[in-house]
Amino acid sequence: MTPPQDHAPSGEAARALAHLVPLGPVEDLYTEVVAANLQALMGLPSDVLPHRPLFAETFNEARRQYDAVRLIGRLAQAMPGPTLCLGLTGSDIGTPILTYVLGESQLGGRVALVSFFRLTAQGPEQTLERLAKVSLHEMGHVLGLGHCFAPMCLMRSPRNLEMIDETRPEFCNACRYEILRRVRLLDRMARGA
């Protein structure tokens, strides 16, 4: 959906700076599209890891959904190491304060989580586009970016699906600059420079 841009860190074959982890049943196409967008828009080379079951202990019976904060905590434990990690799930997720969330992340941390439970649209293309945008947004938080106030930036606070749909799949100049700077830093650290 987005033409690739040459944002990849320089050097030999780029090593993965992010791992995509399908949690529960997730179509391969979903993870592939997200991985391609992380690479194209953020310069984040990403590997798709094998499926893992959702962590049952993070399910909140009363709310019939997974607790995103606890789920991220368990994912971080299960996936140690410096590589960033993005969990994708088709189950509904919420937090102690919010009835539901589309994604959750550790600001300036390592792990993010995105659910496409509420992203389903009429056509598969729109669903994939929403999934890619929310994933890019949450990984922006993982890289330390807060919400942006530029009107059409992917890092603006996504209040509802309409806002997600009207936002183009791109970051504003300031956020893009910051993302690329931090990805370059990550790459240097990964190479042990």
Place this chain on the structure above:
Amino acid sequence: MTPTGLNTLVVDDEEGIRESLAAWLTKDGYRVATADSGEAALQCIARQIYDLYLVDIKMPGMDGIELLGRIKERQPDALVIVITAHGTVQTAVEAMKKGASDYICKPFDPEELSLIMERLAATKALRDENTALRQQLMERRDLNLEGIVAQSEAMRAIFATIEDVAPTAAPVLICGESGVGKELVAQAVHYASDRAHGPFIALNCGAQSETLLESELFGHEKGAFTGAVQARRGRLEMAGGGTLFLDEIGDIAPKMQVSLLRVLEEKKFQRVGGNQWIETDFRLVSATHRDLPQLIREGRFREDFFYRINVIRIHLPPLRDRLEDVPALADHFIGRYARETGKRILGLTQRALGMLTAYRWPGNVRELRNVIERAVVLARGQMIGAEELSFVEAGADACRLGTLTLQEMEISHLRGALETCGWNVSRAARQLDIDRGTLTRKMKRYGLQRP
């Protein structure tokens, strides 16, 4: 990437709620602190005031309603959102009666929370703007944009410069003697810029001790020094989105120049006694009557700071170098003070005008304004005469004669006569004892036109 930057305190006994809310707010650009009880919250508030409080109602010990009351006692304008998992209309009514800004039940719908926070941020912005505007009104009682009255070529060139530079973000340095109207020019730059809707915050650096100036500029946290009984926002913070005007910048100490240079470079600073970075976005307009290059040579002004503030320089000439502005300025001030005193004053007599245009005005426009104010108060008739100007320095009548050419003297005299007669050419010709045709020819030759 502009954060709302509101200082926020989240008070909830449940760690999950507290941390989730803090994380959500941090991503939205709020500066967040947390407290796990009403008592812990009061300790936080004793150290620092916050713009916004999110308070859980049901907590062991001091509950949210009591804490709300304690916050409002201390900080009546605080924005407080009350949170409960046990929402009842009665609790909501009680919270709102005690001054809560809003009331939400957890868990919240994400869209609802975003809307509430946006509304509160807008309320806060409006309040801040209101405070800044009130301050501007106080500061502009005697100075407003209409006060820039000028006909001279020098001032017209300055107006053109203001129009050119105002839309840019470049720092402006205004130089000129005391009383020439540097603050008016700074305001003109502000109001002609894209920041016109933001605040215009002025500070006279020459009138402050170094410590006081630091606190005025950077603000301070409660307890930062003796007498800092509560936290206070500084001018750097207040000028966000607008213009900061620092008058007498040549008077500030080199240490403060370093601090200011850092703010200009990094666009962020810390309050005195604080450890949180506050982002700010203002345009700096500074002014001085001093010779800054000379101060640099003497080692009293930093060269790097000078180059940072001196991107665009506007030099305001002293009034003695643009005496052709005196009649228009005098008329302007007569109009203003006549309105204020309720007197019917038509203008200056020919002799009075001659005295004003012959004087060297060491105190510049400010002195002229004071002279006219006193003359209007003293005036008994409808015209201000030489007798009302007797306080203008002795010898004023004569002091300028040696500096003017005969032609300049003639222009000044013709203009004075025309202005006295309200630009009625026939009446002015009669007063000058020349015929109307002669006066018309002279007006054409010297480019004298009704303003």
